[in-house]
Structure formats: C-alpha cells, structure tokens
Amino acid sequence: MTAGVLVALCLGDNMYDLIIIGAGPAGITAAVYAARKRINTLVITKDIGGQAAWSGDIENYTGYQFVTGPDLVAKFEEHMRKYDIALKENEEVLEFKKTEDSISVKTNKNTYETRTLIIASGKRSRELGVPGENEFRNKGLTYCATCDGPLFSSKDVAVIGGGNSALDAAIQLMRIAKHVYVINITSSLNGDTVMLEKVEESKIVTVLNDTQVTKISGDRFVTGITIERQGKEEALSVQGVFVEIGLMPNSEFAKNLEKNQYGEIKVSRYNETNIPGVFAAGDVTDVPEKQIIIAAGEGSKAALGAFKYLAQHRF
Amino acid sequence: MTAGVLVALCLGDNMYDLIIIGAGPAGITAAVYAARKRINTLVITKDIGGQAAWSGDIENYTGYQFVTGPDLVAKFEEHMRKYDIALKENEEVLEFKKTEDSISVKTNKNTYETRTLIIASGKRSRELGVPGENEFRNKGLTYCATCDGPLFSSKDVAVIGGGNSALDAAIQLMRIAKHVYVINITSSLNGDTVMLEKVEESKIVTVLNDTQVTKISGDRFVTGITIERQGKEEALSVQGVFVEIGLMPNSEFAKNLEKNQYGEIKVSRYNETNIPGVFAAGDVTDVPEKQIIIAAGEGSKAALGAFKYLAQHRF
Numbered sequence: 075m076t077a078g079v080l081v082a083l084c085l086g087d088n089m090y091d092l093i094i095i096g097a098g099p100a101g102i103t104a105a106v107y108a109a110r111k112r113i114n115t116l117v118i119t120k121d122i123g124g125q126a127a128w129s130g131d132i133e134n135y136t137g138y139q140f141v142t143g144p145d146l147v148a149k150f151e152e153h154m155r156k157y158d159i160a161l162k163e164n165e166e167v168l169e170f171k172k173t174e175d176s177i178s179v180k181t182n183k184n185t186y187e188t189r190t191l192i193i194a195s196g197k198r199s200r201e202l203g204v205p206g207e208n209e210f211r212n213k214g215l216t217y218c219a220t221c222d223g224p225l226f227s228s229k230d231v232a233v234i235g236g237g238n239s240a241l242d243a244a245i246q247l248m249r250i251a252k253h254v255y256v257i258n259i260t261s262s263l264n265g266d267t268v269m270l271e272k273v274e275e276s277k278i279v280t281v282l283n284d285t286q287v288t289k290i291s292g293d294r295f296v297t298g299i300t301i302e303r304q305g306k307e308e309a310l311s312v313q314g315v316f317v318e319i320g321l322m323p324n325s326e327f328a329k330n331l332e333k334n335q336y337g338e339i340k341v342s343r344y345n346e347t348n349i350p351g352v353f354a355a356g357d358v359t360d361v362p363e364k365q366i367i368i369a370a371g372e373g374s375k376a377a378l379g380a381f382k383y384l385a386q387h388r389f
Numbered sequence: 390m391t392a393g394v395l396v397a398l399c400l401g402d403n404m405y406d407l408i409i410i411g412a413g414p415a416g417i418t419a420a421v422y423a424a425r426k427r428i429n430t431l432v433i434t435k436d437i438g439g440q441a442a443w444s445g446d447i448e449n450y451t452g453y454q455f456v457t458g459p460d461l462v463a464k465f466e467e468h469m470r471k472y473d474i475a476l477k478e479n480e481e482v483l484e485f486k487k488t489e490d491s492i493s494v495k496t497n498k499n500t501y502e503t504r505t506l507i508i509a510s511g512k513r514s515r516e517l518g519v520p521g522e523n524e525f526r527n528k529g530l531t532y533c534a535t536c537d538g539p540l541f542s543s544k545d546v547a548v549i550g551g552g553n554s555a556l557d558a559a560i561q562l563m564r565i566a567k568h569v570y571v572i573n574i575t576s577s578l579n580g581d582t583v584m585l586e587k588v589e590e591s592k593i594v595t596v597l598n599d600t601q602v603t604k605i606s607g608d609r610f611v612t613g614i615t616i617e618r619q620g621k622e623e624a625l626s627v628q629g630v631f632v633e634i635g636l637m638p639n640s641e642f643a644k645n646l647e648k649n650q651y652g653e654i655k656v657s658r659y660n661e662t663n664i665p666g667v668f669a670a671g672d673v674t675d676v677p678e679k680q681i682i683i684a685a686g687e688g689s690k691a692a693l694g695a696f697k698y699l700a701q702h703r704f
Contacts, residue, residue: 099451242700370451
C-alpha cells in the first residue's frame with residue numbers, strides 16, 4: 075500500500091483537490107473551469123446564483139442581450155451540473171484552517187479536507203430595514219443602479235444614500251430618469267468633488283439632506299416612499315428606489331485572510347490571498363467593480379490559478 | 390457662443406468621450422458597458438470577434454454549455470449593435486497621442502479625438518518562420534482550424550503546436566481529416582485534461598513530440614512538410630498545415646505604453662495603463678490568462694474605469 079492510498083483511505087471521500095465556497099457567477103465559472111481540468115472539486119454553497127439571482131433584467135452579460143437574473147442563473151447552474159462536480163447546497167462554511175499541506179473546511183454540517191480553496195461567497199446588500207423593503211424588492215426597489223438603472227427611463231426615482239455609490243447611482247440615473255431624489259441621512263453628501271458637482275448642477279436631481287426613509291409603499295410595484303425630516307413625515311411619489319447604503323462581503327468566516335477596510339478579501343491579480351493555496355474571486359474580493367461578467371472572469375482566473383498551484387506542488 | 394460650443398464646432402464629429410480599439414470579447418463588452426452609461430463611444434476595429442471568431446467548440450463561456458466560436462461572436466456582435474455605438478470596421482489604428490486633455494487616434498483612414506481610450510486589440514497568431522510558410526499561406530497552410538478546417542475533408546493534415554489551441558485544432562480536424570499529425574516541439578502536450586484525453590483517444594491522431602517543422606513543401610498547394618527529430622530530418626506527406634504555436638499581442642501601435650517582455654500592455658487591476666485616460670483590456674494586456682470570459686470581464690472593468698475617469702475630470 076502506498077502512502078498516497080493510505081492517506082486517501084484515512085481521509086475517505088472528504089479529501090478534495092479544490093473546494094469552492096459559493097455558487098454565484100464566480101463560483102460556478104470556477105467550477106466549470108476546474109471540471110474541465112479534471113480537478114476533483116467540491117462546491118459548498120448556501121444558494122445557487124448569489125446576487126445575480128436577485129437581479130431583475132440583465133442586459134450587460136455579453137452574449138445575452140436580455141436575460142433575467144433567475145434565467146441567467148438557471149443557465150449557469152445547468153452549465154455547472156453538466157460536469158461531474160460534487161455539490162453541497164444549503165450548507166454554510168463556518169471556518170477553515172490551513173495545515174501543512176491541506177485545508178480543513180468546517181461547515182454547519184460537516185468538515186472537508188482540500189488541497190486548494192477558492193472563496194467566492196459574494197456580497198449581500200446592506201438593507202434599509204424599513205417596512206416595504208422586502209415586499210418591493212425587485213418590484214421597483216433595487217440595490218444596483220448599474221444593473222437596473224436603464225429600466226427606469228423617464229420615471230421618478232429615489233436614491234437612498236449619501237456616499238460615492240449613491241452619487242454614482244444618481245449620475246447614472248440622471249441620464250435616464252425623469253427626476254432623481256437623493257435621500258441622505260447626514261447633513262451633506264460625501265464623495266468625489268466632481269461627482270458632487272455633477273449631481274448638484276443637474277436640474278433633475280433634488281438632494282434631501284438630514285432625511286431618512288421610513289417606509290416603501292406601492293401596490294404591485296413601488297409607487298412612493300415615506301421620508302422623515304425635521305421631525306415631520308412626508309410622502310414622495312417615486313417609481314424606483316435605489317438603496318445605496320453599502321454592500322457587505324460574505325467574508326466573516328475567513329478569519330485569517332487579509333481584508334481591506336470594507337471587509338473585502340484582498341487578492342493579487344492572480345486571485346491569490348495571503349494564504350498559499352487559498353484563492354478568492356468575485357464580489358467577496360477587493361476587485362474594483364462588482365459585475366456578473368467580471369465575477370465570472372475572476373472565477374476562471376482563480377480556477378486556473380488553483381490548477382497551476384496543484385500542478386506545482388506535490389502532496 | 391460658449392467655449393464648449395466653439396470646441397465642439399472645431400472638433401466636429403470626431404470628438405468622442407471614449408474610443409475602443411478592437412471588437413473581440415473585451416472590446417465588445419467594453420462597448421456594451423459604455424453604451425449603457427451613455428458614453429459617446431466609437432469602436433475602431435479591423436474585424437469583429439477577434440480570436441474568438443477563430444475558436445472551434447467553446448464549452449467554458451459560462452451560460453453557454455456549448456457554442457461555436459463564430460456563433461458566440463455573432464451573439465456578441467448582435468449585443469453590441471443593439472446600442473447606438475459608432476463603429477468603424479476594416480480600419481486599423483496606426484498610432485495615438487495624448488495631449489493635455491484629449492487623445493488623438495490616427496488610423497489608416499482618418500484621425501479621431503477622444504477623452505479616453507480603451508485598447509482591446511487582442512492577439513494574432515505567431516508565425517513559424519520556416520521556408521515555404523509565406524508561399525503556401527492560404528494554399529494549404531492556415532492559422533485557423535475553425536475557419537479552414539472543413540476544406541480538408543479526408544486529407545492528411547499536420548497541426549503544429551502542443552498547447553490548448555493546437556489541441557482544439559486537432560479535435561476539430563479529427564472529425565474532418567483522414568489523419569491528423571500533431572507536431573509538438575516539447576516532450577509532451579500541455580493543455581486541458583479533457584482535450585488531452587480526446588486527442589489521445591482518437592485513432593486518427595498521431596502525436597509527434599520533441600519534433601519540429603523545418604520546411605513547408607508543395608507545388609500549387611501544400612504537399613508535405615519536413616520535420617526534424619532526434620537530429621534527423623524526415624518528409625511527411627500532408628495536404629494541410631495548421632500553425633498553432635501561440636499568439637502575439639497587437640500592441641505595436643501603442644508605442645508609448647509600458648509593456649512586458651511578451652509585448653503585452655501592462656495594466657493595473659483597474660485596467661489603467663501608464664498614460665492617464667488610456668485603458669487596456671483582454672488578450673493584448675498582461676492579464677494572467679487568455680480566455681473569452683476573462684477578456685469580457687476585463688472589458689467591463691475598463692469601460693467602468695473610463696466612466697469614472699470621465700466623471701472625475703472636467704474637460
């Protein structure tokens with residue numbers, strides 16, 4: 075019996091060459107690339123599709139002129155399932171530990187061993203936490219101006235937030251919408267000067283400082299919001315609400331990885347983290363933009379990085 | 390008359406916010422993103438699709454389980470043409486120059502002015518550099534199995550190369566040709582396991598490792614090649630030669646940009662080059678892997694980078 079067989083017997087079916095955490099665009103693309111390299115791969119994920127599954131209409135995934143988030147995610151899932159990839163759904167990674175030549179991944183259900191790891195656990199939107207938010211999600215309320223802005227042509231919309239991502243959303247929307255309200259909880263907007271100026275100069279943008287949103291209203295779709303300022307509540311008629319109060323990376327479980335001030339996992343251009351053999355890809359990382367096509371590309375790079383790492387090491 | 394109108398009149402229709410050079414996966418994705426941001430964009434390109442148009446079967450563009458290169462390119466093109474983007478085809482960029490707040494792009498037909506530039510000019514096939522190569526180009530010798538493979542039905546052909554693109558060519562040709570020789574200069578083929586297996590399982594493919602081509606022979610068309618192995622020259626009778634020995638970046642016109650040892654344009658993770666306002670994306674850059682899905686993601690990042698640059702500057 076060789077040492078390799080012995081190790082395999084002792085570790086049973088739980089030793090993988092690669093574990094991918096997450097099955098959004100980055101994780102699924104990494105899985106497809108890994109499968110085509112015949113890497114023995116396990117995907118562990120809470121859900122399929124991640125943020126992409128939440129998108130309404132997607133018009134910027136090259137090759138699909140128009141596709142809904144759920145439809146694109148269905149195509150991604152089908153693509154992944156074409157290959158013989160082990161998949162654990164509804165399972166959450168709690169922590170992982172690197173030992174000398176293996177990485178131990180502990181979930182809420184099991185513990186797995188792997189040679190390499192790709193973290194593609196994505197982000198989640200920071201929520202407003204007001205009545206109506208859950209009810210009108212994707213029914214006029216969205217967390218992504220880049221994705222969904224073009225759908226609000228000639229409509230009145232509100233951007234909730236006062237930082238750069240709110241300004242970015244307002245600048246995008248002022249070319250599309252009829253009127254843009256920026257609802258900012260602090261006493262002034264806080265962002266890049268040129269962006270601030272553009273927003274302030276626009277005739278179709280109204281900035282409401284010291285103002286907070288207390289309720290989202292509508293019937294089938296959003297018809298308005300309730301705002302509170304100077305102690306008084308007011309109704310504002312809008313057909314679109316863009317919540318831009320930040321995103322939270324799903325990186326809490328990755329305790330030993332270097333992160334930036336936003337909690338995003340720092341990666342090299344090769345998608346390496348600070349722990350050798352541990353890669354990260356997509357929205358959970360500090361990649362400059364959060365887009366489906368970018369996350370997919372990053373997933374591919376991470377899988378090819380893991381493949382090279384496996385090829386260059388003897389276990 | 391304001392200064393802005395005067396400038397616009399003087400510069401006429403040739404002043405753009407963004408010029409994109411190239412219309413492969415990176416350039417097309419950049420164009421789609423730019424169009425959706427309402428950036429006044431011009432795409433200048435020699436052809437549509439770039440190297441992707443030359444690919445055979447594509448199984449790793451996430452969302453498409455199986456698509457041919459030409460079919461995927463057709464979808465990309467259709468996606469781009471959906472938007473009102475200025476497009477100059479069959480036009481080649483000769484050089485560009487940055488002045489204080491504008492970039493002048495000179496082609497073989499015209500000169501254009503732009504605020505920002507994205508170079509997505511891709512790569513082209515590397516040449517063998519042996520006697521007979523120029524003489525029999527398009528007379529039995531080709532750099533594109535997808536385009537020309539079907540012409541070699543029931544013929545004996547040679548694929549020159551040992552990487553993924555050589556494997557792709559061999560896989561395409563083994564469905565068409567009578568016999569396929571793979572002439573590989575190194576000691577073993579190097580590519581995706583799935584592709585390696587397909588080539589190795591085929592009864593009509595002969596792989597010759599540690600072998601190089603020294604001459605292409607023929608009369609009106611190719612009739613054979615001379616190969617050298619173990620110090621001896623041999624004649625091999627083939628009617629088709631497919632050169633798949635790698636790619637060269639189309640970066641010669643970008644004289645002022647920093648490049649790596651392979652001539653690839655160096656980019657930051659934000660797709661910036663060393664000249665502010667000039668971005669680059671896809672296979673022409675030093676991005677670690679050359680894949681359609683990665684190039685598309687890079688194109689998106691570059692367009693969003695150009696958008697931010699425009700937002701942060703006043704012209």
